[in-house]
Amino acid sequence: MITVGKLLDDKGHDTWTVGPEDSVYDTIKLMDEKRVGALAVLKNNELIGIISERDYARQVILKDRTSKETRVKEIMTRHVYYTYPAQTIDECLVIINERRIRHLPVLDNNALVGMISVGDVVKEIIKEQQYTIEQLENHLSWAESY
Helix, strand or coil: CCEHHHHHHHHCCCCCEECCCCEHHHHHHHHHHHCCCEEEEEECCEEEEEEEHHHHHHHHHCCCCCCCCCEHHHHCECCCCCECCCCEHHHHHHHHHHHCCCEEEEEECCEEEEEEEHHHHHHHHHHHHHHHHHHHHHHHHHHHCC
């Protein structure tokens, strides 16, 4: 069973963050530049929220706000579900599915060390299943040769 720490070691620990006072416009611009769907919101290096494209769509566009005047703290999700390096990706998938979220910050001793997405988790599960299938096929072909 692969852990979040191993996934991050393979994927990379790059994590982009914003502050609560940053404009939503600059935040969305950063998401576009980094090609990510969510950013952690930090205040004094502490995770205080997460902001996603979904937050933007629901809290800015649908409420007819302007992204240049709206601050991250006004629309961010404050109750953040997170994971930690020793947790398995299967456990993360349960959290993602039950909570209907797409991104999980990774904390180690309360410090942000990465971010994983549902896509990262699914990709890793598929890779693990493909490996298992290959092993079974090799075992079957070896057994058939006897």
